Amino acid sequence: MTETSPLPTVPHLPAGWTPRTPALADHGALVDLVAAHQRSVRGSSSVDPEAVASAATGTASWTRRQVLAEDASGRVGAWASVHDRAAGRSVVEVVVAPEEAAADALAADLFRWAATTALEVAEQRGLPGTQLDSGAYATDERQRGWLADAGYRQTRTWLQMSRPVDASEGEPGALPPAREGVTVRRVAAHDDGLPVAADLQTVHRMLEESFADHFNSYRESFPEFVQRLREDPGHRWDHWWIATIDVDGEQVPGGALVGSVLSPDENGVEGSYIDYIGVHRRSRGRGVAKALLHTVIADAARRGRNRVGLEVDADSPTGADGLYRSMGWVTKYETESWHRDVTVEAGA
Structure with a gap:
């Protein structure tokens, strides 16, 4: 029997959806979920199953608080996590199945849960607040809209570059x-x-x-x-x-x-x-x-x-992107950073 840990803060979800923490048996479903999201935006996927497993239940899960949204049939339709990356910095990830009818409501609830959870972490650290650091593919209008609705602001663009070897x-x-x-x-x-x-x-x-x-x-x-x-x-x-x-x-x-x-x-x-x-x-x-x-x-x-990949700030003050291009790197796609500052006093 596989056991899951109780959620410190249980998110409110749309009717018919149940929140729970990830288990070993979820690895395949989570890989499929992330891959489907990538394909819907980029037309292809490059999911690392080992990275997904590590984040869900492995060593990377130790610094994350997570929740899955499961429908009445037991299907995982969304995954959210709050990574306690450093003092005053919480990385928020929310992935919702591309064709999910309740996607907007799920995303809104999960971003609210993430803000509340990040503040709990900040309070445990003795901090007055934290920065919520999330992101989206530059062409993902759905995710960008959810972030804006959740109070985030787009702060930076990143070039995801690769060079053949x-x-x-x-x-x-x-x-x-x-x-x-x-x-x-x-x-x-x-x-x-x-x-x-x-x-x-x-x-x-x-x-x-x-x-x-x-x-x-x-x-x-x-x-x-x-x-x-x-x-x-x-x-x-x-x-x-x-x-x-x-x-x-x-x-x-x-x-x-x-x-x-x-x-x-x-x-x-x-x-x-x-x-x-x-x-x-x-x-x-x-x-x-x-x-x-x-x-x-x-x-x-x-x-x-056969390749070397990297990420670089599109507005790098050192002009690093120009150096990379001169050495054979090309941009495969772009991502964005979205930030929101929250305080314990004001709440989520």
């Missing part, structure tokens, strides 16, 4: 070398394969300082950062890189990159993904970003992968 790019000398004074290396590891703590802390510090002047930047503690990345089934410690630069004869950290494994595409071939790439302000203009990117491309080629 050729096996030859893994050969020595196939890609341009790093500029003089720039060195890229993996984070150091102990004999048992686990990473050296000091290097992980360096990566975190480089990324925090690199993004300090970027859109909606906020402080994420080191434990929160590591826990969140480890929740991804594609996470690998040997996909973390540090770039150092020469400063008066001394090698000092100048940038960092965290990557992961993309699930197999329609041809059954894995890809690499760049979760984060940051270049410290003192290192900008020295070719650090290109060196990190070339390193990941070569690494992907040597692993037999």
Whole structure:
């Protein structure tokens, strides 16, 4: 028998619908739900079943509060989650079946539940409120409308980019070398394969300082950062890189990159993904970003992968999207960030 946990806050749902938490037996239905949503908007889907399983009942579920909406026949028609990502930051996801007749009512109820739940989390943290961070595909007018009705505002557009990788790019000398004074290396590891703590802390510090002047930047503690990345089934410690630069004869950290494994595409071939790439302000203009990117491309080629994906701010203050295009990345589709600020005093 599969048991589900009780919901801390039970959402009101339209007549005929029952809320409950996800169970192991729901994985297939949730993959189908997310895939159907993607196909309805993009014409294709790229759902990672392992990521869905992790979010629903695996390690990623530990930092999420979730609810499924089940109709009288036992069919799952919607899934909502609130991810306690960091102090003052709650990531909200609401997915409703594309052809569901009660979609508008389900979405409204689930966004209300998410706001109430996020405030409960904020109050437990001793915070006066939190930012609700949700999103939509740029062409998904249905989701965008639900977000606007729930009090969110569209704040940013993101380019979802991909670059093909050729096996030859893994050969020595196939890609341009790093500029003089720039060195890229993996984070150091102990004999048992686990990473050296000091290097992980360096990566975190480089990324925090690199993004300090970027859109909606906020402080994420080191434990929160590591826990969140480890929740991804594609996470690998040997996909973390540090770039150092020469400063008066001394090698000092100048940038960092965290990557992961993309699930197999329609041809059954894995890809690499760049979760984060940051270049410290003192290192900008020295070719650090290109060196990190070339390193990941070569690494992907040597692993037999066929693509490298990433996300970039369409209005990046550093013009990163231009760099990516010049190196072969193309935009596959666009997504948007939608935010709403809520306070415990005002309520949801």
